């Protein structure tokens with residue numbers, strides 16, 4: 001009798017873990033493919049372009065830039081609530097916690113036209129940090 005209960009419990013736990021895994025996997029896939037504001041805060045520096053060129057994140061988000069091209073690039077804020085810049089580098093990453101809301105115009109000073117608009121916004125009062133699609137704005 002005891003073993004019956006034990007088996008049932010294990011099944012419930014296994015089922016819950018499976019559901020959690022599906023939910024996480026689906027969430028990540030959705031966020032990566034959507035143009036919504038819940039994108040993962042990651043930006044690539046290719047050869048003479050930022051990818052994506054526009055990104056919106058919530059205040060307090062840590063954004064990571066990753067050098068994926070072969071040339072030397074940098075991340076430099078030319079206008080925005082806070083100025084910062086990375087060193088010139090051709091590989092590796094640069095991370096920054098975005099603590100002030102606003103619009104950051106970011107360039108690579110080595111390549112004119114290589115630019116990025118990073119918007120940092122405050123969370124909405126009632127919103128929850130899910131990957132659900134936002135309602136259409138009219």
Ligand SMILES: [Cu+2]
Pocket residue numbers: 048072073074108109110111114
């Ligand atoms: Cu560059």
